[in-house]
Amino acid sequence: MAKFNLNINGEDKTVDVDPSTPLLWVLRDHLNLVGTKYGCGIAQCGACTVHFNGSAVRSCQLPVSSLEGSKIKTIEGLSENGDHPVQQAWLEIDVPQCGYCQAGQIMSASALLESNPNPSDEEIENAMNGNICRCGTYSRIKAAIKAASKSQVA
Amino acid sequence: MTKKSTTVNRRSFIKSVGIAGGGLLIGFNWLACKRSEEVAVADAALEMPDEWFELNGYLKIGDNGVVTIYSPNPEIGQNVKTSMPMMVAEELDVDWNNVIVEQAPLNTELYSRQLAGGSQSIRQGWEPLRRAGATARYMLLEAAAKQLEVPVEDLSVEDGVISHSGSDKTISYGEIAKAAAEIEIPEEDKVVLKSKNDFKIIGSSRKNVDAKKIVTGQPLFGLDTYKEGMLTAMIVHPPKFGMEFKSMDAEKVKEMPGIKDVFTIDTYPEDTQKQWSDVSAFSKLVVVLGESTWQVMQAKKALEVEWDLNPELTKKIEILEKSAGMGEVSGLESSATHTSLMADVGSKKAKAIRKDGDPEAAFKNAARVIERSYTCPFLAHNCMEPMNFFANVTADKAELLGPIQTPEYAEKTIQSRLGLDLENIDIQMTRMGGGFGRRLYGNFLVEAAVISQKAGAPVKLVYSREDDMTDGVYRPAYHVKYRAALDANNKITAFHVNAGGIKESPLFANRFPAGAIDNYLAESWTVDSNISIGAFRAPRSNFIAGAEQSFLDELAEEIGQDPIQFRLDLLKKAKENPVGENNDYDAARFAGVLEMVRDKSGWKKDDQNLNRGISAYYCHNSYVAQILDLRVKNNEPIIDKVVCAVDCGIVVNPDAAKNMVEGGTIDGIGHALYSKISFEDGMPQQSNYDTYRLIRHKEAPKSIEIYFAENGIDPTGLGEPPFPPVIGALANALYKATGKRFYDQPYISGLQGDLKT
Numbered sequence: 001m002a003k004f005n006l007n008i009n010g011e012d013k014t015v016d017v018d019p020s021t022p023l024l025w026v027l028r029d030h031l032n033l034v035g036t037k038y039g040c041g042i043a044q045c046g047a048c049t050v051h052f053n054g055s056a057v058r059s060c061q062l063p064v065s066s067l068e069g070s071k072i073k074t075i076e077g078l079s080e081n082g083d084h085p086v087q088q089a090w091l092e093i094d095v096p097q098c099g100y101c102q103a104g105q106i107m108s109a110s111a112l113l114e115s116n117p118n119p120s121d122e123e124i125e126n127a128m129n130g131n132i133c134r135c136g137t138y139s140r141i142k143a144a145i146k147a148a149s150k151s152q153v154a
Numbered sequence: 155m156t157k158k159s160t161t162v163n164r165r166s167f168i169k170s171v172g173i174a175g176g177g178l179l180i181g182f183n184w185l186a187c188k189r190s191e192e193v194a195v196a197d198a199a200l201e202m203p204d205e206w207f208e209l210n211g212y213l214k215i216g217d218n219g220v221v222t223i224y225s226p227n228p229e230i231g232q233n234v235k236t237s238m239p240m241m242v243a244e245e246l247d248v249d250w251n252n253v254i255v256e257q258a259p260l261n262t263e264l265y266s267r268q269l270a271g272g273s274q275s276i277r278q279g280w281e282p283l284r285r286a287g288a289t290a291r292y293m294l295l296e297a298a299a300k301q302l303e304v305p306v307e308d309l310s311v312e313d314g315v316i317s318h319s320g321s322d323k324t325i326s327y328g329e330i331a332k333a334a335a336e337i338e339i340p341e342e343d344k345v346v347l348k349s350k351n352d353f354k355i356i357g358s359s360r361k362n363v364d365a366k367k368i369v370t371g372q373p374l375f376g377l378d379t380y381k382e383g384m385l386t387a388m389i390v391h392p393p394k395f396g397m398e399f400k401s402m403d404a405e406k407v408k409e410m411p412g413i414k415d416v417f418t419i420d421t422y423p424e425d426t427q428k429q430w431s432d433v434s435a436f437s438k439l440v441v442v443l444g445e446s447t448w449q450v451m452q453a454k455k456a457l458e459v460e461w462d463l464n465p466e467l468t469k470k471i472e473i474l475e476k477s478a479g480m481g482e483v484s485g486l487e488s489s490a491t492h493t494s495l496m497a498d499v500g501s502k503k504a505k506a507i508r509k510d511g512d513p514e515a516a517f518k519n520a521a522r523v524i525e526r527s528y529t530c531p532f533l534a535h536n537c538m539e540p541m542n543f544f545a546n547v548t549a550d551k552a553e554l555l556g557p558i559q560t561p562e563y564a565e566k567t568i569q570s571r572l573g574l575d576l577e578n579i580d581i582q583m584t585r586m587g588g589g590f591g592r593r594l595y596g597n598f599l600v601e602a603a604v605i606s607q608k609a610g611a612p613v614k615l616v617y618s619r620e621d622d623m624t625d626g627v628y629r630p631a632y633h634v635k636y637r638a639a640l641d642a643n644n645k646i647t648a649f650h651v652n653a654g655g656i657k658e659s660p661l662f663a664n665r666f667p668a669g670a671i672d673n674y675l676a677e678s679w680t681v682d683s684n685i686s687i688g689a690f691r692a693p694r695s696n697f698i699a700g701a702e703q704s705f706l707d708e709l710a711e712e713i714g715q716d717p718i719q720f721r722l723d724l725l726k727k728a729k730e731n732p733v734g735e736n737n738d739y740d741a742a743r744f745a746g747v748l749e750m751v752r753d754k755s756g757w758k759k760d761d762q763n764l765n766r767g768i769s770a771y772y773c774h775n776s777y778v779a780q781i782l783d784l785r786v787k788n789n790e791p792i793i794d795k796v797v798c799a800v801d802c803g804i805v806v807n808p809d810a811a812k813n814m815v816e817g818g819t820i821d822g823i824g825h826a827l828y829s830k831i832s833f834e835d836g837m838p839q840q841s842n843y844d845t846y847r848l849i850r851h852k853e854a855p856k857s858i859e860i861y862f863a864e865n866g867i868d869p870t871g872l873g874e875p876p877f878p879p880v881i882g883a884l885a886n887a888l889y890k891a892t893g894k895r896f897y898d899q900p901y902i903s904g905l906q907g908d909l910k911t
Binding site: 001017020021022025028029030032036037038039040041042044045074075076078079087090091094095097099100101103106121124125126128129130131132133134135136137139140141142 | 230232359368375539809855
């Protein structure tokens, strides 16, 4: 066990865990941030996506020991009142079915729009291809990303 | 706040609603003043009332007019948590923006059929949910009439405000709720349900009541449960079907950081009274218990367990195989053996389930017989939220919280397994990260309870993805052979379906084209196995629809007919002059969706510009027809468009219903194209998403158009019906694109190779 200082959603946190513990389980088991989901544990499904210094990454593959000095943003910190343009578009298009994968989808989508505010269909598909939705909400996810893109550009 | 008691068990109320007028006195403010933690409407800024008044088991009204509606059924993503309360709110006549929705706990006395399965929630809730709303409205009006001293006939309601027609007197639901709670529950015949033409909420799109929580990452799911003093448990099950626990060396693992204990459990000892929902291939499990998930995962990896062939299982299967004459299945089964065994058994005569006319003679006299066989592999459900459950079992009580589609059955199993009285078992349902049938089978709930009892601590059981995917309860592997007899004029004179699977048959003997062909034979068989199976979204239909619709497509081509007109002609016969009496479909509604999809898609016979496949199917009381357009590029299909025509009667929540059809369509395409679980010597060959392929963003259709029949018929299922037919549309479109018929799922295997692009 060892102590690690993390910056999560703009707040400094200290956790005392095994250095190999992935960020996913630090968030869920130790920091009470359960919005980041466990889906596969091998970076194949995207349910655990967070922003690592602004980029979308799979938190199940990020050992806590590699995080000192970096800024982590989770779904809980994406906006103060759930009103990030991507979240608003998700509500407007009413994207979720079961909802379990959606936090990961939203984190991937918001990172995409941060780097590419007006993505093409192909760019959306490429950026989102690592996020599985078993319910099959892909059409709505794409529509919501386009709606968020428009609202940001406008 | 006062709490008034009643001599009548108010839990019996809903039964009185459902069965007969109760005339029960209800009149106390249950949960009064409790602040709701489940504010679920889009407008979370609703002010909580000081006092709640429960009018019946489905709803309570606050003194400020805010209404809480309890959604009785489990939510697995089919959106019943929104649409079921909409049905209550419709008859209650309240402003939907004033409604809070809460998931009801399991309560078999209050609610009937608290189950997510068979696409039945809306269909079977249609009457009782509206009646619950209408009964409460009746009581509110009675109370208002008393207070205003006017005849109740002169009162009307809009958005929770009661108005008197002869004056400008008004009174809100919030103001009269307390008095209404003391009104006698009316006899059923006094409560009149609305005319469908007067619906304001039903038929208008309302957004998912949990959406805000979902998009902001609030705790909603079973896996999000964290309680004081809770330990995390994981299981280790045998790596192969047909094996069982022999021994383990756990001493070193027990010393690992955070690990509390390692022990074995027997989930279902012989004296357990099991329910149909208790399906599990592995009763004896190793349990690792610890403080945090990662620590337990690490300990699991370090644990050395020895497994043995399960002699009982092997023996039992051999006996079954011999007695059923189904050939041999060894203790450790392999997919290659399964495939040849099914082809062998499927080539033989099997048990006739339905026979019309004289099919043997018709086949004998046929000018031509067309015969094709179709197969599909086992599938894992792959709910994105892995199986999990929270349990806190003490000497006299069990508290259970988590994702379960069948809480009522789970409660009975827990009663038997733990020896507790039903009233001391509390099951609460969380929103589920997918169900698809997997969570009908509550073995993980029972495991959690047994672990908690043994550990003497509150425990959350968590399956890893690998545990989840290799634990069984799979969609069965199926095989079907179709034969059609044609006369010299290319007229179909007989139809034969011979269907089976491991270890369930996909046959629906009374489903189309039964009823449309004079000489018809349906045969069914099964092969036993030690691999556990279960219902998977649209059980049996999820295979047989695609096979049947592929065969009909090939038949239409052989006969030289347009595939839609071919089906319509058969349906015309089934409607005007049906064969047999047990046909389970309505031929006119069936034809209706085919005509609708033909018109909406701009279908042209022999269209050379598009690779279009058509399919139509009836299941779960609903009719769906789909036309799918695709191209093939680099051996991968690109699906440009799917047009869907759906007849599920009245559509309660149209935009959410479209979401369901989009999802079912994508899910059906994905599983038929990409997914399989295969076995070598009992070992599943896929255990995570690096080896098990699920459909992804790039592979989803570029566009999905959905049209609903508008016929005012009471609503029927929607969670499952869009899934099965699209598989046929996909196979038929793949044929157009490649010139090659697709008989074996997953179709991607057949696509690798000779194609035109």
